[in-house]
Amino acid sequence: MKSQRNVQPADRDLPSEKYLSLGALPNKELEAVMLRGERPDPDRLAGWEFRGMNTPNFTKLLGIKKFIKGFYKSPGGQLFGYNIPVVQDSTSSPWSYKGGVAKQFGFYRVDPVDAATRDNAYLNSLLLDYGRGGNHELDPTSGLRDYLVRVEPGSDDLMLGKAYYALGPLRVATSYFVLERLRPSNFTR
């Protein structure tokens, strides 16, 4: 693993102002951030969990506004990741594991986007491919395809994502989400 000297963890309990401001941007501006963003460095994601927030308000009604995403490397060195459900309280409150324990689900494989494949919406991003994450084939999360970019050049502490759902060859955009570095994790699978 590369040095994480430049990684600056956010406040462990509360989201930063920058994070909340980003999450409040209209979709048009979020789209511009997606287009302008750099591809994150996979080595600086591995071994960390990030607080996640879906931007559309309807996700609050569905109980998926807040979540945690984590990243780990397989023994072979391939980057993978997972989600953890969290308590759906105010976004100004800390991100707490639902039920007080971390329950990983919705696994995904992480790779730079390959221009020649179907999932190539943002060539400047990392693709979080739930179809290759080792989920059960009937698991509905298997259809998710997330793209992830840096918000600020050179920094992987704050990232913007865009989620799609795969329906056969079709890809349906579902939401933007923001991630902020939260805490180290030693999860492996």
Next chain:
Amino acid sequence: MRRPAGIFTRDDVIHDVVLDCDAIVVGSGAGGGVVASELAEGGLDVIVLEEGGYHPTEEFAPEPGAMTRKLYRDGGASMAIGTPTILYAEGRCVGGSTVINGGMSWRTPEKVLDRWYREDHVDGVRDGGLDRYFERVERYISAAHQDPGTVGRDNQLLRAGADARGWKVVDNIRDQVHCAGTNNCAFGCPTAAKRSTLVSYIPRALAFGARVYSDVKVERIARAGKRIVGVDARVVRANGTRGPKVTVRAPITVVCAGAIYTPALLMASGIRPPSGALGKNLTLHPNAKVVAVFDENVEGWKGVHQAYQVREFQDEGFLMAAVTLPPSVLAMSLPRYGDELHEIIKDYNRIVSGGILVEDTVSGQVRLLPGGMPMAFYQLTDHDAERIVRGTALLAELLFAAGARKVLMPFDGVPLLRSADDVRRHVYGHRIPKKHIEVMTVHLMGTARMGGDPARHVCDAHGKVHDTEGLWVADASLFPSPIGVNPMETIMALATRNAERILDHQAHRRAA
């Protein structure tokens, strides 16, 4: 016809062919010729595909009809739709528009480069950042002032008028070696003194192993997802119909087909950069022409094409020059008919034809018509129309100051002017509707604009098309804004810079 090794024409491709190489260059003019040469020199196996024919210097002659059919797209009579409709001309031959332009070789004004940096995040271009590219280009095209004794009387009168008014005049720098002043630039230089890419960069590309396929029109850029894998092209038969297929596969494609056909090819290939700006931002330096008749025998066809530029009003966004046209072309472009046209043309030997070039403030767009034909749409603004009127009026005053007896303005409904007082009476004193202005151009720019923001620009600052892999642009389509001077050297410098980036990119790929 004898051809250099490496040049192929329709006569060589009589069956469908499939070719492989490292890099495909679409077009062979100021952008394509340069990129092909630089990439070939950098060690890549390059194939140039040029829709037009290969016509060596020996074929060039002062025969406007035959030459426009050979060397120009649509015989030089393409049109941008709007008010007024604007006639434009593009080269379509090996060497592209550099074969038929005046050869003016001006660096991009520093204020323009500064604006590109500030407003469009085009990095590395200001504070002399492009100087080494300009120097390299100037060396290969032999950019220089004219030899003494080659300036014709028409240009001497332009200079005399400017001097009489106290206006700033500059000697043109042109891509020429001992130009003899045969004034046939627009129909191919018959002495090869003008260093178009046909006789400069293309031979250099061939020497480094490039192959040039003329009479081959690229119809589609082939891709796998967003990765470009080559192009699908067709031989253009002598009668214009589609001939055998030419399929070329390469990891790099550089499109240099000009500001109309570059976006058209990308659109036809289903390439949609996320900015939505492809085909938009068309600017074209509107030109308008003033014809002055003198008492003396001017014989404007003797002497170099455009020896000088009047730069007094550059800050207002327009330049002036003297451009002699052959009688048939001049007659076709004058806003007069019948006896009135005869009144002007009978004095052809005593005519000085001057023009202004306006740095426009508005943009049009290129769209694909059903069937895949591109069409340019452009609406002249009131502000630019006013500058055309003011610029041509000032040019008329200059020509009267040089001794002109009568001046024909490029406006329907304005009588033949016989004095500087007439300029004030019939031009300044009237509002001239835009539809009454005769406008044409040879500078088309901006339809795949470059810049650092994929949300606003089609290409990055080095011509790579945003949101694609392996696709680059290197022509005037890249300009984020008009530049206010002749664009050839800017295109060439950017093409050199883009080629350098492509080679770096390729080196990194190979290392990885």
